[in-house]
Amino acid sequence: QVQLVESGGGLVQAGGSLRLSCAASGRALSRYGMGWFRQAPGKDREFVAAIDYSGSSTYYAASVKGRFTISRDNAKYAMYLQMNSLKPEDTAVYYCAATPLAYCLNYGCYNYWGQGTQVTVSS
Numbered sequence: 335q336v337q338l339v340e341s342g343g344g345l346v347q348a349g350g351s352l353r354l355s356c357a358a359s360g361r362a363l364s365r366y367g368m369g370w371f372r373q374a375p376g377k378d379r380e381f382v383a384a385i386d387y388s389g390s391s392t393y394y395a396a397s398v399k400g401r402f403t404i405s406r407d408n409a410k411y412a413m414y415l416q417m418n419s420l421k422p423e424d425t426a427v428y429y430c431a432a433t434p435l436a437y438c439l440n441y442g443c444y445n446y447w448g449q450g451t452q453v454t455v456s457s
Contacts, residue, residue: 335360335446336358336361336366336432336445337358337359337360337446338432339357339358339448340355340356340429340448340449340451341354341355341451342354342451344454346420346454348422348455348456350420351419351420352453353416354370354415354417354430354453355412355413356368356412357412363406363411364388366433367384367386367433367436368404368430368432369384369404369431369432369433369441369444371428371441372427372428372453373427374425374427377426379429381439381440381441382395382402383402383415384437385406385413385437386436389405389406391437392404393437397423401417401419401420402415402417402418404416413430420455421455422456423455424453427452428450429448430447430448432444432445432446
């Protein structure tokens with residue numbers, strides 16, 4: 335079992351930055367691939383970024399590539415999402431998730447989810 339808690343969301347102007355954190359507890363975080371997903375009102379949950387067990391490989395949705403950076407610190411049971419050059423279309427609830435796979439880009443692979451943190455980008 336893994337418990338996940340997101341933090342760091344908030345209200346920011348377009349062009350600004352936010353850093354989301356995901357604190358994990360339970361089994362060793364290094365056993366899990368991790369990911370960030372988001373869900374805007376009226377839309378399906380969508381993949382944002384993923385990182386493998388060790389943090390050596392990262393994957394991004396085309397819409398955030400070059401603006402967002404995913405990272406993890408297994409010793410601290412933590413994962414992060416640095417979001418730069420934010421746009422109003424980035425507004426959503428952001429979720430962190432864990433999968434027993436090395437990595438996955440599909441939300442169906444993820445067994446464990448946090449409660450989400452709201453990110454709102456004003457124009």
